[in-house]
Amino acid sequence: MASRVEILNDGGFRSDGRKQYELRDIIIDLSQQGSADGSVVLSHGLTQVSASVFGPREAKMRSQTLHDRANINVEVTIAPFSMGERRKRSRNDKRVLDFASTIKATFEPAIQTSLYPRSQVDIYINVLQQDGGVLQACINATTLALAAAGIPLLDFVCAVTGGVQSASPLLDLTTLEENDIPHLTVAMMPRTGNITLLTMETRLHVDRFEEIFQLATSAGHVLHREMKAAIKDRTRTLVAAMSVAPKAVGEKDPVYSERMDDS
Amino acid sequence: MSATVSLSKSEKSYIRTALGELSPIRADGRSLLDYRSIALETGVASLANGSARVNIGKTAGEESGSGTEVIAAVKLEVEGVLEGEGVDGGRLMCTVSCSPAAYPHLSSAALDDLSYDMTIILNQCLSHPSLHPKNLVIIPKRRSWLLTLDVIVLSDSGNVYDALFLAARSALCDTKVPKTRSVQYQPKSNALGEQDVEMSAEAPASIFSTKEVKSTADFELADYWDEGEPLDINQEWPVCVTLNLLSAKSLPTYFLDATSQEEAAIPLRLLLLFSFSPSGTRLQSMRLMGDGEIQLESMTQLLESGENHARKLFQALKNKLQEEDFRRNQKALARFDLR
Amino acid sequence: MVTFTSFPNPKDSFSYAPPKFSTEDKNDMDIDVYEDDDDGEDFDSGTKLTCPGEPITSSHAYMRGHGTFIDQETVISSVAGTIERVNKLVSVRAIRTRYNAEVGDLIVGRITEVQPRRWKVDANSRQDAVLMLSSINLPGGVQRRKLESDELQIRQFFEEGDLLVAEVQSFFADGTMSLHTRSLTYGKLRNGQLVCVPPILIRRLKSHFVSLPCNVDLILGLNGYIWVSKHINQNRRPGEEGLDAESVYSNQNEAIDAPTRMAISRVTNLIKVLASHFVPLSDVILLEAYEWAIENDVEVKDLTQTDVCEALILTVGTKG
Numbered sequence: 001m002a003s004r005v006e007i008l009n010d011g012g013f014r015s016d017g018r019k020q021y022e023l024r025d026i027i028i029d030l031s032q033q034g035s036a037d038g039s040v041v042l043s044h045g046l047t048q049v050s051a052s053v054f055g056p057r058e059a060k061m062r063s064q065t066l067h068d069r070a071n072i073n074v075e076v077t078i079a080p081f082s083m084g085e086r087r088k089r090s091r092n093d094k095r096v097l098d099f100a101s102t103i104k105a106t107f108e109p110a111i112q113t114s115l116y117p118r119s120q121v122d123i124y125i126n127v128l129q130q131d132g133g134v135l136q137a138c139i140n141a142t143t144l145a146l147a148a149a150g151i152p153l154l155d156f157v158c159a160v161t162g163g164v165q166s167a168s169p170l171l172d173l174t175t176l177e178e179n180d181i182p183h184l185t186v187a188m189m190p191r192t193g194n195i196t197l198l199t200m201e202t203r204l205h206v207d208r209f210e211e212i213f214q215l216a217t218s219a220g221h222v223l224h225r226e227m228k229a230a231i232k233d234r235t236r237t238l239v240a241a242m243s244v245a246p247k248a249v250g251e252k253d254p255v256y257s258e259r260m261d262d263s
Numbered sequence: 264m265s266a267t268v269s270l271s272k273s274e275k276s277y278i279r280t281a282l283g284e285l286s287p288i289r290a291d292g293r294s295l296l297d298y299r300s301i302a303l304e305t306g307v308a309s310l311a312n313g314s315a316r317v318n319i320g321k322t323a324g325e326e327s328g329s330g331t332e333v334i335a336a337v338k339l340e341v342e343g344v345l346e347g348e349g350v351d352g353g354r355l356m357c358t359v360s361c362s363p364a365a366y367p368h369l370s371s372a373a374l375d376d377l378s379y380d381m382t383i384i385l386n387q388c389l390s391h392p393s394l395h396p397k398n399l400v401i402i403p404k405r406r407s408w409l410l411t412l413d414v415i416v417l418s419d420s421g422n423v424y425d426a427l428f429l430a431a432r433s434a435l436c437d438t439k440v441p442k443t444r445s446v447q448y449q450p451k452s453n454a455l456g457e458q459d460v461e462m463s464a465e466a467p468a469s470i471f472s473t474k475e476v477k478s479t480a481d482f483e484l485a486d487y488w489d490e491g492e493p494l495d496i497n498q499e500w501p502v503c504v505t506l507n508l509l510s511a512k513s514l515p516t517y518f519l520d521a522t523s524q525e526e527a528a529i530p531l532r533l534l535l536l537f538s539f540s541p542s543g544t545r546l547q548s549m550r551l552m553g554d555g556e557i558q559l560e561s562m563t564q565l566l567e568s569g570e571n572h573a574r575k576l577f578q579a580l581k582n583k584l585q586e587e588d589f590r591r592n593q594k595a596l597a598r599f600d601l602r
Numbered sequence: 603m604v605t606f607t608s609f610p611n612p613k614d615s616f617s618y619a620p621p622k623f624s625t626e627d628k629n630d631m632d633i634d635v636y637e638d639d640d641d642g643e644d645f646d647s648g649t650k651l652t653c654p655g656e657p658i659t660s661s662h663a664y665m666r667g668h669g670t671f672i673d674q675e676t677v678i679s680s681v682a683g684t685i686e687r688v689n690k691l692v693s694v695r696a697i698r699t700r701y702n703a704e705v706g707d708l709i710v711g712r713i714t715e716v717q718p719r720r721w722k723v724d725a726n727s728r729q730d731a732v733l734m735l736s737s738i739n740l741p742g743g744v745q746r747r748k749l750e751s752d753e754l755q756i757r758q759f760f761e762e763g764d765l766l767v768a769e770v771q772s773f774f775a776d777g778t779m780s781l782h783t784r785s786l787t788y789g790k791l792r793n794g795q796l797v798c799v800p801p802i803l804i805r806r807l808k809s810h811f812v813s814l815p816c817n818v819d820l821i822l823g824l825n826g827y828i829w830v831s832k833h834i835n836q837n838r839r840p841g842e843e844g845l846d847a848e849s850v851y852s853n854q855n856e857a858i859d860a861p862t863r864m865a866i867s868r869v870t871n872l873i874k875v876l877a878s879h880f881v882p883l884s885d886v887i888l889l890e891a892y893e894w895a896i897e898n899d900v901e902v903k904d905l906t907q908t909d910v911c912e913a914l915i916l917t918v919g920t921k922g
Contacts, residue, residue, distance in 0.1 A: 033364070033418060034332075034364055034417065035418070036364055036367070046309065050417075052362075054364075054367045060368070060370055061370070075371070077360060077363070077415070079308075079336070079413065079415055080336075080360075080413040081308050081310060082308075082310065083310065084310055086340060091371065091375075122363070124362060124363045124364040126362055126415070129308065130310075
């Protein structure tokens with residue numbers, strides 16, 4: 001599909017005015033939605049997804065429980081109006097299921113599931129608007145929702161897309177760019193630098209891979225800082241709200257010492 | 264329709280007794296006919312031709328997730344009448360999908376059933392010929408717009424049907440149909456004089472392209488950067504009022520805007536859909552939900568009071584939509600000034 | 603009767619400028635203000651905040667507690683919350699999380715399933731709790747052994763959807779909690795309505811049975827479920843007149859007059875408002891909020907309106 005728009009013009013600008021390595025605006029809204037244990041609405045530029053986490057809780061179907069760890073259940077719904085061309089995908093659509101299982105596989109190594117045997121963690125993702133980097137947005141949103149729900153994580157999982165336009169690598173692609181150039185999505189855990197996901201559905205020259213992979217990994221660190229700031233900001237707000245209230249008569253300080261001893 | 268929350272017998276009887284008293288008090292202090300506050304915003308989906316978000320009953324505060332929240336969006340697509348699925352005059356199609364986050368305790372099969380039920384109710388009402396907009400035609404007998412209205416239920420704390428139709432009406436009122444202009448290839452010579460140009464579907468003379476021979480008459484978007492014109496029956500899109508019936512007695516007490524707990528405690532709900540237009544008020548659709556029954560005589564009375572409530576809701580919504588239009592115009596102007 | 607409002611504007615503080623990023627110029631990355639956050643000296647209230655994956659301290663000097671793990675001799679946080687240190691033990695307390703039970707906790711739960719000789723109870727925890735038939739007070743005497751007939755009519759005691767107040771008795775090997783209702787103060791709940799709040803907002807109190815002077819009783823379950831009901835006179839509690847099944851396991855509410863109902867609704871709304879601003883609940887604060895609502899003559903249904911909420915939170919906050 002040849003595009004009439006230049007992906008990268010002579011001045012080094014992309015179609016939306018960004019530079020090669022510039023990421024799009026991130027908006028993170030961690031306020032409570034519905035009865036979820038943790039929820040977030042996340043935008044990368046014009047791509048917008050919401051994620052809600054329920055759990056760890058009793059599994060809806062007993063057959064799904066695992067005796068030694070929690071089962072992670074990911075369900076993705078894609079709003080029919082999220083794309084330029086309307087497309088209704090049911091939740092049982094092969095591509096949607098595949099997408100959900102990719103996200104599940106990304107988080108298996110990050111969530112400390114062994115702490116909650118026989119429980120279930122439900123992750124419900126709604127894709128509200130798509131403009132490239134949907135997988136990256138879903139993964140970042142899931143990380144934030146899990147952290148907001150107080151589910152133990154080994155680390156954040158930060159995802160970013162990278163592509164290459166005739167030898168010049170680009171980051172955080174829009175739909176326009178995704179349609180035109182080879183691209184990949186990398187999800188990494190910033191503390192260790194471990195990669196939990198790497199997908200590529202287009203062909204890419206093997207010599208280009210190294211460079212773009214490195215770039216995406218370092219962009220992950222940048223995203224990590226933003227996400228961490230948002231989580232801390234929220235924690236700070238909540239802690240502040242909780243300290244406003246006067247202490248009740250006869251209220252004990254949380255008896256943590258006793259409980260901690262047996263762990 | 265199964266309840267989405269589980270209640271104990273004593274909770275149910277607590278709710279029912281409170282509603283049935285001489286001066287009824289509801290769990291949240293409202294009287295029978297009070298609505299919770301309704302938040303509304305239009306233009307929430309940038310890739311849609313019209314959209315709206317509605318939340319009924321959100322408590323103020325960062326940490327309250329309460330309220331029934333739905334998003335509705337309209338998309339317009341061109342359909343060929345001859346070659347595609349299109350119908351002359353355009354089509355209107357509605358779907359509802361419930362996010363699992365709205366019903367965290369339902370299995371996915373139950374969730375699909377629920378979405379399907381809601382889709383049927385919305386679609387049957389809105390795609391009825393009496394509500395068909397005339398300006399979905401692009402080229403008569405050739406091209407028309409397919410209007411799809413997709414609604415997503417993001418969270419449900421009761422009265423989801425009223426929310427569905429509020430969002431649907433707001434999204435439809437917000438919809439702008441792009442202006443189009445028919446273009447037609449006029450052969451230079453009269454070589455094809457005998458043939459009716461309008462009917463020459465297979466005419467080889469087209470200079471557009473060999474692929475496009477079928478459309479000797481095509482259209483282009485009129486090059487206004489203006490968004491287009493609203494659907495021509497803007498005012499007629501119906502509003503829904505759900506009357507929650509406390510009992511099946513001959514003079515049933517009813518209340519409006521039930522919470523999920525209240526819905527779980529009552530036997531019957533009556534959905535009434537009214538359309539208000541200059542030409543008069545029409546009852547577009549009605550549905551009795553639940554496992555009880557009501558007597559025929561009480562129906563007339565319920566219809567009458569339902570119409571009253573619907574009219575108030577309609578008027579309030581109309582004002583709010585105007586307000587929203589104003590807000591968005593101001594916002595657009597402000598942005599324009601910045602540049 | 604119908605009021606339309608607008609959605610609140612998203613908070614500005616949550617939106618970030620486009621993160622600039624460039625490989626040629628590493629300094630670009632330092633522009634960000636959040637860089638210093640790692641050292642986290644933001645102790646307004648003496649608490650230190652952390653989030654998943656953040657190193658806290660060396661594992662040589664400290665032991666790891668809840669919400670942490672050890673990797674390469676460093677204690678690392680696994681949840682977002684506040685760091686708590688007791689002697690050599692470091693743990694992180696998550697702000698929003700499901701209820702973590704401890705033996706002896708008082709909880710309010712809802713029956714989700716009836717199984718042979720036991721019930722499953724939703725208690726906002728990581729798994730449904732278990733209530734054994736042998737852990738409830740059987741009608742006809744406190745010390746009676748359970749009979750086969752009790753097993754057959756298990757639904758006479760509790761059935762699906764029923765609410766109960768219970769105490770956490772013990773844990774099974776897989777971490778499931780086991781409950782008991784073997785006290786006259788525990789058992790089936792009637793005469794009121796339920797409110798759910800995040801569990802962290804319920805502090806440990808001397809007593810979780812609170813009686814407000816407005817003829818309203820509260821049971822503050824540590825799992826975040828709160829039962830608001832009509833005040834029952836201590837010596838009129840059903841248990842006192844001998845345990846007969848009708849009174850203990852009855853589903854019948856008592857007659858409740860209008861002012862009491864109004865008070866119950868008012869308390870419920872106050873709890874919702876306080877919880878939606880993340881204010882921890884206690885008898886003192888609820889009483890204060892109640893008095894404020896009465897003094898200012900706020901109608902029950904108006905309590906959830908934005909301006910009223912803000913005024914309330916402000917009052918409650920300044921008094922402390």
